[in-house]
Amino acid sequence: MSAPAKLTAVDLHAFFRGTEVLRDVSLEIPPLSVTAIIGPSGCGKSTFLRCLNRMHELTPGAHATGRIELDGQDVYGRDVDPVHLRRRVGMVFQRPNPFPTMSIFDNVAAGLRLNRIRGDHEASVERCLRQAALWDEVKDRLGASALGLSGGQQQRLCIARALAVEPEVLLMDEPASALDPIATAKIEDLIHELKTRYTIAIVTHNMQQAARVSDRTAFFYMGDLVEVGPTEQIFTTPREQRTEDYVTGKFG
Amino acid sequence: MTPTHTDKSYEAELSGLRDRLLEMGGLVERAIDASVRAITERDTALAQSVKTGDREINRMEVEIDNGCRRILALRQPAASDLRFITTALKIVTDLERMGDLAVNIAERAMELNQTPPVAPMHDLSKLADLSEAQLKKALDAFVTHDVEEAEEVMHRDDLLDALYLKIFNDLLAIMMEDSRQIRRATAIMFAAKHLERFGDHATNLAEMVVYMVRGTDVRHPRSRGEDVPPHQA
Numbered sequence: 001m002s003a004p005a006k007l008t009a010v011d012l013h014a015f016f017r018g019t020e021v022l023r024d025v026s027l028e029i030p031p032l033s034v035t036a037i038i039g040p041s042g043c044g045k046s047t048f049l050r051c052l053n054r055m056h057e058l059t060p061g062a063h064a065t066g067r068i069e070l071d072g073q074d075v076y077g078r079d080v081d082p083v084h085l086r087r088r089v090g091m092v093f094q095r096p097n098p099f100p101t102m103s104i105f106d107n108v109a110a111g112l113r114l115n116r117i118r119g120d121h122e123a124s125v126e127r128c129l130r131q132a133a134l135w136d137e138v139k140d141r142l143g144a145s146a147l148g149l150s151g152g153q154q155q156r157l158c159i160a161r162a163l164a165v166e167p168e169v170l171l172m173d174e175p176a177s178a179l180d181p182i183a184t185a186k187i188e189d190l191i192h193e194l195k196t197r198y199t200i201a202i203v204t205h206n207m208q209q210a211a212r213v214s215d216r217t218a219f220f221y222m223g224d225l226v227e228v229g230p231t232e233q234i235f236t237t238p239r240e241q242r243t244e245d246y247v248t249g250k251f252g
Numbered sequence: 253m254t255p256t257h258t259d260k261s262y263e264a265e266l267s268g269l270r271d272r273l274l275e276m277g278g279l280v281e282r283a284i285d286a287s288v289r290a291i292t293e294r295d296t297a298l299a300q301s302v303k304t305g306d307r308e309i310n311r312m313e314v315e316i317d318n319g320c321r322r323i324l325a326l327r328q329p330a331a332s333d334l335r336f337i338t339t340a341l342k343i344v345t346d347l348e349r350m351g352d353l354a355v356n357i358a359e360r361a362m363e364l365n366q367t368p369p370v371a372p373m374h375d376l377s378k379l380a381d382l383s384e385a386q387l388k389k390a391l392d393a394f395v396t397h398d399v400e401e402a403e404e405v406m407h408r409d410d411l412l413d414a415l416y417l418k419i420f421n422d423l424l425a426i427m428m429e430d431s432r433q434i435r436r437a438t439a440i441m442f443a444a445k446h447l448e449r450f451g452d453h454a455t456n457l458a459e460m461v462v463y464m465v466r467g468t469d470v471r472h473p474r475s476r477g478e479d480v481p482p483h484q485a
Binding site for chain 1: 255256257258259262328329330331332333334335466467
């Protein structure tokens with residue numbers, strides 16, 4: 001890796017009510033690239049993602065030890081405001097979750113309002129909808145309810161909403177698993193676009209999706225980071241037997 | 253023992269493909285053996301059987317190709333499975349070419365068997381044994397994932413090249429001595445050249461086995477600016 005990492009996990013351990021769900025994970029996420037996190041259910045990949053913007057600690061009984069650094073600064077530092085952190089490290093979830101009572105426009109503007117960001121909201125909303133590759137589909141009905149959009153459009157709306165506060169990192173937890181192949185392809189195409197401006201970490205069950213969208217892939221298994229490397233290497237010549245078994249479909 | 257694929261039908265498709273490749277390799281082994289014996293034992297019927305048998309080798313090439321394409325499309329193989337499929341796609345072409353070389357030798361046999369013998373054939377037999385052994389070893393390495401055995405095939409190609417050169421020079425001497433032998437000596441020279449090429453294809457197989465097992469490409473070291481061992485020069 002040439003450029004210094006955007007996000008770095010150092011000796012990260014995560015727990016749910018005393019059960020260790022992530023063990024001693026150290027991983028660097030390089031800037032302006034896509035890092036995919038793969039592994040079977042319960043391997044800790046979503047927990048890892050949620051540690052990166054301190055959402056893990058919001059779950060009752062959950063805590064983490066170790067360090068997460070954003071541009072070299074410890075995000076668990078005493079002077080760090082988690083709300084501010086989550087502005088810099090945005091998140092998109094598995095199920096599209098637009099605000100149901102709000103219009104398309106307001107859904108995107110909501111992020112700005114909640115964060116008391118002033119300025120030209122109309123321009124910001126358009127910019128985000130364009131970046132989320134949704135503008136052409138919704139520009140004539142910005143006042144309509146977000147629930148009138150298809151699942152794929154709703155997910156892109158959620159991405160636009162996440163972009164509104166101008167984050168530096170975008171965390172995506174299974175962003176296309178509830179979508180059909182066409183909507184999935186649009187999201188994947190969008191990820192390629194977005195990585196020119198944002199650092200992206202994506203959790204996915206879909207190995208082919210990880211292979212298609214990411215530059216680097218990290219394989220988690222039962223709370224351990226087994227292997228991380230260039231995506232091409234992970235899918236053609238993995239170094240670890242456990243990675244080999246997982247990507248070839250030998251699940252024991 | 254590596255674990256098997258959770259999807260048993262996938263496991264069966266991969267092992268079926270492996271079996272078919274070996275079967276095809278066995279046919280090619282028998283073809284090259286028969287084609288050279290057709291010369292040394294002056295057996296035209298045997299030569300004819302090589303030509304007929306090549307149809308089955310060609311049919312298997314198409315079948316294995318289709319099998320690989322099917323797995324690529326339907327299974328999206330990764331890691332060692334992907335390397336196995338891409339290796340299969342390449343070595344099936346080499347095997348088919350090796351079958352063609354056996355046919356070429358069989359055709360020279362038919363030509364030579366019309367006229368009296370020209371020269372002692374033991375070097376040609378020896379070259380045939382070496383070439384055949386190369387194929388056998390390469391296929392063994394493929395089955396057992398044995399990189400060392402594959403590398404041995406790559407090294408031993410030098411022996412074939414040297415023996416071919418000796419046969420070439422001997423035949424040249426015969427032709428210079430007696431110009432009436434030129435036609436027949438040339439036919440043998442071609443047969444020897446085909447055997448030498450056969451050996452080169454066995455080397456290709458071995459190189460692909462190294463790729464399949466290790467994931468490293470050992471072909472054309474010179475084009476990557478590496479030091480070239482003598483056997484690959």
